[in-house]
Amino acid sequence: DARVTQTPRHKVTEMGQEVTMRCQPILGHNTVFWYRQTMMQGLELLAYFRNRAPLDDSGMPKDRFSAEMPDATLATLKIQPSEPRDSAVYFCASGLIHGDTQYFGPGTRLTVL
Amino acid sequence: SQKIEQNSEALNIQEGKTATLTCNYTNYSPAYLQWYRQDPGRGPVFLLLIRENEKEKRKERLKVTFDTTLKQSLFHITASQPADSATYLCARVDAGTYKYIFGTGTRLKVLA
Numbered sequence: 001d002a003r004v005t006q007t008p009r010h011k012v013t014e015m016g017q018e019v020t021m022r023c024q025p026i027l028g029h030n031t032v033f034w035y036r037q038t039m040m041q042g043l044e045l046l047a048y049f050r051n052r053a054p055l056d057d058s059g060m061p062k063d064r065f066s067a068e069m070p071d072a073t074l075a076t077l078k079i080q081p082s083e084p085r086d087s088a089v090y091f092c093a094s095g096l097i098h099g100d101t102q103y104f105g106p107g108t109r110l111t112v113l
Numbered sequence: 114s115q116k117i118e119q120n121s122e123a124l125n126i127q128e129g130k131t132a133t134l135t136c137n138y139t140n141y142s143p144a145y146l147q148w149y150r151q152d153p154g155r156g157p158v159f160l161l162l163i164r165e166n167e168k169e170k171r172k173e174r175l176k177v178t179f180d181t182t183l184k185q186s187l188f189h190i191t192a193s194q195p196a197d198s199a200t201y202l203c204a205r206v207d208a209g210t211y212k213y214i215f216g217t218g219t220r221l222k223v224l225a
Contacts, residue, residue: 004156033213042217043157043202056212091156101147102213104156 002026004105006092012111018080021108023092024073032075033102034060034067035091043091049075050097082112115140117205119216127224132190134219136203139184143205146186148177151200151218160201161188193223 005024013019025032033048047057047067057067064086066078079086089109095102116139126132136146145164149157163170163179163186170177176189190197200218207214 031211035215043215045213045215048212056210093156097211100145100162101159104158107156 002103004092004094004103006090006105006108008108009106010109010111012113013082014113015083016081017112018078019082019086019110019112021077021090021092021110023075023077023094023105025075025092025094026103027073028096029094029103030072030097031095031102032069033093033095034075034077035093037089037091037107046077046090079110082110084112086110087112115143115205115207115214117203117214117216119201119203119219121217121219123220123222125222125224126193128194130193132193132197132221132223134188134201134203134221136186136188136216137184138186138205142181142184144208144211145206146177146179147204147206147213148175148186148188149202149204149215151202157202190221193221195223195225198222 007022031050034046035043037043046060049069052069069075089107091104091107093102093104118137142165145162147162148160150160151157161177163177174191178187200220202218203216204213
């Protein structure tokens with residue numbers, strides 16, 4: 001049963017620290033999405049990749065967030081420096097180009113104190 | 114910019130009744146709309162997709178409609194069960210970009 005995996009599942013850090021979240025997409029999937037979910041804003045698209053190339057990261061605060069896909073089996077989302085307003089659940093999802101759906105990971109719950 | 118609006122108020126219904134959730138979009142019609150289910154502490158799970166040129170789609174007790182005139186999709190769960198209690202998210206996907214924009218979701222509670 002193929003699944004998207006994310007690490008860590010929970011992260012508590014202090015303001016100003018660097019945070020790195022990792023995602024392993026489903027093998028064979030060629031699109032990867034990063035989302036942030038909060039009660040107020042819901043699920044917001046931060047960035048997405050197609051065949052490892054970043055297609056759109058307009059939803060991401062550029063000064064502190066960065067997203068990369070060093071290889072087809074790993075996507076990373078980095079926040080540096082982190083701020084309390086970054087506290088949220090971050091989801092990674094993967095799918096196929098022109099596919100009908102995307103598959104979500106379990107999320108990383110980030111708390112920035 | 115494209116938006117998706119869902120009723121943010123929770124919907125409580127009695128077991129056995131039909132639950133109807135609404136999703137409204139702005140501007141031009143998306144290539145398709147999707148519905149997801151999300152349980153607490155978990156990622157969304159895909160349920161159904163309906164394309165712009167389709168009026169209705171069904172899957173077991175689920176039915177989705179797409180009205181391009183009203184710019185609206187309705188999601189129905191017939192013979193609802195307490196196990197259907199969850200948050201349901203609507204997403205639009207635009208042709209070409211295949212970029213997903215989600216609504217904030219509607220929390221459904223089915224009372225036994």
